[in-house]
Amino acid sequence: MATDSWALAVDEQESTTKTIGNLRIMEAGDANLRQTDDDGDKSDEEEEEDRATQSLLNKLIRSNVVNNTNQVEVLQRDPNSPLYSVKTFEELRLKPQLLKGVYEMGFNRPSKIQENALPMMLAEPPQNLIAQSQSGTGKTAAFVLAMLSHVDPSLKWPQCLCISPTYELALQTGKVIEQMGKFYPEVKLAYAVRGHKMERGVKIKEQIVIGTPGTVLDWCIKLKLIDPKKIKVFVLDEADVMIATQGHQDQSIRIQRMLPKGCQMLLFSATFEDSVWKFAERVVPDPNIIKLKREEETLDTIKQYYVLCNSKEDKFNALCNIYGAITIAQAMIFCHTRKTANWLANQLSKEGHQVALLSGEMAVEQRAAVIERFRDGKEKVLITTNVCARGIDVEQVSVVINFDLPLDKDGNPDNETYLHRIGRTGRFGKRGLAVNMVDSQRSMEILKTYERHFNKKIARLDTDDLDEIEKIAN
Numbered sequence: 001m002a003t004d005s006w007a008l009a010v011d012e013q014e015s016t017t018k019t020i021g022n023l024r025i026m027e028a029g030d031a032n033l034r035q036t037d038d039d040g041d042k043s044d045e046e047e048e049e050d051r052a053t054q055s056l057l058n059k060l061i062r063s064n065v066v067n068n069t070n071q072v073e074v075l076q077r078d079p080n081s082p083l084y085s086v087k088t089f090e091e092l093r094l095k096p097q098l099l100k101g102v103y104e105m106g107f108n109r110p111s112k113i114q115e116n117a118l119p120m121m122l123a124e125p126p127q128n129l130i131a132q133s134q135s136g137t138g139k140t141a142a143f144v145l146a147m148l149s150h151v152d153p154s155l156k157w158p159q160c161l162c163i164s165p166t167y168e169l170a171l172q173t174g175k176v177i178e179q180m181g182k183f184y185p186e187v188k189l190a191y192a193v194r195g196h197k198m199e200r201g202v203k204i205k206e207q208i209v210i211g212t213p214g215t216v217l218d219w220c221i222k223l224k225l226i227d228p229k230k231i232k233v234f235v236l237d238e239a240d241v242m243i244a245t246q247g248h249q250d251q252s253i254r255i256q257r258m259l260p261k262g263c264q265m266l267l268f269s270a271t272f273e274d275s276v277w278k279f280a281e282r283v284v285p286d287p288n289i290i291k292l293k294r295e296e297e298t299l300d301t302i303k304q305y306y307v308l309c310n311s312k313e314d315k316f317n318a319l320c321n322i323y324g325a326i327t328i329a330q331a332m333i334f335c336h337t338r339k340t341a342n343w344l345a346n347q348l349s350k351e352g353h354q355v356a357l358l359s360g361e362m363a364v365e366q367r368a369a370v371i372e373r374f375r376d377g378k379e380k381v382l383i384t385t386n387v388c389a390r391g392i393d394v395e396q397v398s399v400v401i402n403f404d405l406p407l408d409k410d411g412n413p414d415n416e417t418y419l420h421r422i423g424r425t426g427r428f429g430k431r432g433l434a435v436n437m438v439d440s441q442r443s444m445e446i447l448k449t450y451e452r453h454f455n456k457k458i459a460r461l462d463t464d465d466l467d468e469i470e471k472i473a474n
């Protein structure tokens, strides 16, 4: 393997064995299969959970577009031009074969972000766009539709280029392109990912190329398979994940610089920290900007309690008492370390509970399967460390147990995680119950910090008093 290859930097994340169409791609290892640490005693924050894995997990477990009741914010490059938004796909005057593809995917109407993003992306002359909205709000579907609309199938060279942060994420987007383009078979897709061995100078005929930055650069510069000057639409997906990997930022900018002046630049991100913003502005000149704020989570409908314990055995007994006194349809239990999570899963299984364990050493597909089983109600208790559960919304869970209180990596209170574990957004506005296990002076102090921060009382619960526990369920 050449050491000068741009692709080296992304090897880590692209390494796996996969099949694309009839192409078999052999690779070094599997970034998703995590090594189990010797004692399994790392804290969840110590587990290196990369954003790409989280993002992939979210994609795998998602069944529907995420509803969001917030207003879309639109900042137009030309504030004098009228602001178009559409309520139906028909209004977009899509090619019939694409409209058919959209409906076949079960989309009845554009999602909130699509209402504004699609007219901008499909406008003539092409407009540049930076769009930010949380995962699951329909960004991928939107830019896929834009790419498919802009290609000219009679021209046999790459016209749309989409870069994704990892091999697996590129594959997921590729699937959406294949699904949406199902009735438009003249349009072909190539995957510029590690392992797709190509000979130098053999021009690619596919009109859409999706890949990771390193391989795309190799295909443009070293192997000269793509003529970047012929690209009409450039998409940079998951910008926040992209910049989390060293090297990707530079590679993306290098790709962008090779593109012709009139090329449409589109950038998408689920979050918008300053760093993402700075990067976006370098990649997308004169952008229109669309933002959709995340739905706020609240503790308003949550009854919060704490239980005083001395040890993990004590916590386990308290948990059993709670289970003995009230009917819990489904619960999520958070532990600080994998070791505790494993131990607790064993103990609860011995007591006859149907327990699912979500753990950092599982491959992302395994995790997705566990979450799906839990969602389907096949298991009633999901035990996990924080890292594994980040970003997972399980609507029907009404009871959350903090077997260990959430802490940041320095061992301090982590308000955001506390809120995310037990809070509910408007869309799941159901009532919930949260029980915090407190086992030291320090954890009591942390609990008090949460109480103060959210200005919501966390009441003491005596788990030896069954009558008292029964009352919390009402």
Ligand SMILES: Nc1ncnc2c1ncn2[C@@H]1O[C@H](COP(=O)(O)OP(=O)(O)OP(=O)(O)O)[C@@H](O)[C@H]1O
Pocket (backbone or CB within 6 Å): 055, 058, 059, 062, 063, 064, 065, 066, 105, 106, 107, 108, 109, 110, 111, 114, 133, 134, 135, 136, 137, 138, 139, 140, 141, 142, 270
């Ligand atoms: N207009 C629509 N109507 C119904 N479902 C939709 C619509 N648009 C997208 N979806 C579906 O909603 C889910 C999320 O869409 P999509 O993957 O495009 O979101 P995203 O914002 O790109 O998320 P991520 O950032 O995780 O990639 C997918 O299952 C997709 O098929």
